[in-house]
């Protein structure tokens with residue numbers, strides 16, 4: 001029997017995992033692959049802190065294994081409201097917070113309630129690839145605004161203004177940024193907030209890396225820089241609390257009148273109800289994460305930073321990459337300066353199949369990512385050195401042979 005499939009999912013892509021089947025096939029055939037593609041500290045030598053695991057275990061033993069409320073456990077929402085007050089200075093009713101299956105589900109929910117077919121969202125370019133594909137699922141499209149590489153990957157405010165149209169439904173800010181590791185200055189964030197206010201467009205603020213910042217840099221959430229520009233704040237436990245596989249995140253809408261807040265809450269809740277709830281023991285673990293000791297964050301960031309410094313140095317020594325030094329998160333996004341290697345997709349493919357190093361082609365992050373690659377800076381030193389040796393050797397072979 002023939003099954004009629006929709007055709008419009010053709011363009012739904014997620015560059016970070018595009019080459020996974022090829023890598024798995026190479027491994028089956030005996031090649032040892034060094035994975036530098038997925039931003040998951042738990043794939044290397046980082047572990048979820050013990051008190052977080054114990055909280056989940058305790059919840060399970062106490063039979064808190066039931067379906068919870070669709071918008072999340074009240075205790076967790078209360079803790080998030082307190083936390084967001086201290087981080088972003090926003091006054092939240094815990095009922096305004098919806099617990100989601102990671103930030104990923106929050107992005108999907110917010111897009112579903114704002115986009116009609118043909119609508120647009122404005123996203124930074126390069127951007128975390130989910131933002132390129134999510135609008136397609138809802139029959140809209142992503143319009144990319146330029147990040148200026150020469151100025152440390154700061155947002156091009158004039159480009160945002162040029163690209164706002166009467167179909168723009170939200171403007172995305174990913175700060176700190178994946179894939180560039182940049183932190184936007186408060187001044188730039190304020191300019192985006194003012195622009196959004198001028199055109200009556202809400203902001204979607206992805207703050208998943210806001211605890212992974214290396215220097216004493218100037219960082220502000222758009223939610224804290226205005227009282228009257230609506231901001232959907234999204235955050236989660238995957239990165240800062242080393243809980244990638246637990247799948248807990250949240251979203252709330254700041255800076256709107258009570259009636260708007262209520263309608264948005266009702267709509268988000270409609271979507272949340274369809275998937276019943278988020279894993280209940282994982283929510284107790286997230287509660288322990290927020291309320292328990294935070295010491296692992298400093299230690300973890302020190303490690304992230306020294307590994308990033310090592311990759312940065314090794315990459316610069318190779319001679320065919322240029323990059324700003326990341327200030328946050330755990331990625332580096334160098335530009336390939338040698339013309340012969342600058343087809344980033346081809347470069348990533350060949351590096352995987354010929355040298356066994358798996359990194360992600362920059363064009364998978366948007367048009368301004370062309371001729372770049374994204375490298376995860378998480379592995380331990382010996383693995384970084386081996387990966388960099390392999391890249392160096394592959395490139396010198398290639399250049400010598402041409």
Ligand SMILES: Cc1ncc(COP(=O)(O)O)c(C=O)c1O
Nearest residue numbers: 039102103104128178236238249
């Ligand atoms: C910018 C950004 N947003 C969202 C996500 C997804 O996070 P979660 O695990 O909370 O779904 C990621 C994951 O890498 C990310 O880098």
